[in-house]
Amino acid sequence: MDLGRYGLREILDAAFIDYATNKPFMYMDYANAATNEWTADVTYATGGSGAPRRISFFGNKQSTLTFETQIFSMKHLAMIAGRDIESATQNIFKREVLTVKDVSGTKTITLEKTPLNLTSLTVLKFENGVATEEVTATTINTKDVELSGTNVNVGDEVEVFYQCTTATEAHKLSFTAKDFPRYVKIIGNTQFADEVAGELVSAQLIYYKARLQPNFTLNLSPTGDPTSISMVFDIFPQKVNGVDTLADLIIYND
Known part of the structure; x- marks a missing residue:
């Protein structure tokens, strides 16, 4: 396929895979929004009259992937709790x-x-x-x-x-003092709109190692919008073909 000029206005449907076993355990195609943020530190060497910037130095590259969802399952909460769901009479x-x-x-x-x-x-x-x-x-x-x-x-x-x-x-799901979210692999699917070709192009984002932040809020109210759960994943590098890789983006014709 030829590369094009793209626009993006679509959700990221995500498969969650246990990092330790490499087994998928949940698929989410009902999130309201997904946001992938990238940051890095920048510092400068300066010198001369007026101390202008001479050289820039980059480091501490970080990425987070955030899902906002008004629909959730016990598996979502189990990811946050870092615990398995217990099934029995209660x-x-x-x-x-x-x-x-x-x-x-x-x-x-x-x-x-x-x-x-x-x-x-x-x-x-x-x-x-x-x-x-x-x-x-x-x-x-x-x-x-x-x-x-x-x-x-x-x-x-x-x-x-x-x-x-x-x-x-x-x-039953227990929220304990000592358990925290486990590492996962996330594979997300979305679509880019090709401006020139006038068609949609499939895109897949692969996050090889991620961990959900343990902070979350459940709003219980009979008025206003339904509660929305924010799931913020920290992205970590993983060796892929010998290179520390935070994520891969693949575009292809499906």
Whole structure:
């Protein structure tokens, strides 16, 4: 193919590959933006009247690749956490507001789920939208919980906090104090527009060694734009044909 004059207004679809095993583990073709920034230090030798610059010296070349995405998966968060996702049944914390009813002469509430045990269960009187004194729970019969004491009556509302086990497999990701993102290889695909030929040209960017910065923010709000996760990767050199290479750009006809 002949080289041309290009314009770029397209996202970078990226494959993420485990650096240690060279196995792909995630493909992202739904990011909102991708930005590749390059920087280097410049210092100068000066001399003579007025101290003009005589020679420039370059060093400390650096690159970052940043993805902004409003769509994310647990694998995105696992990359940030530097941990694997655990799949198994899990204990979940729940809260309900219920009305005390009479079941065979016993003050009873019926929960949505079966609580783990009495230890994980707290029942509070709920008056005018405010939790007040604690109510004693005596027995658990599946989802039914029997109450005792003179401080609660049939027809009263109570606020209940408890733990239950998920009925099916759940997925857990732990953010620990000692785990950080691992090294990855990133291969990104995009398209350049050829001004003269009037057609699109395929382009592939290869980042041989990258590591996600561990900083991120999740905004949880019912108003405004959806939360956007910023994933900033530091790019490191890798020997390619004997040369320390930060990235390769390949353009080709697909």
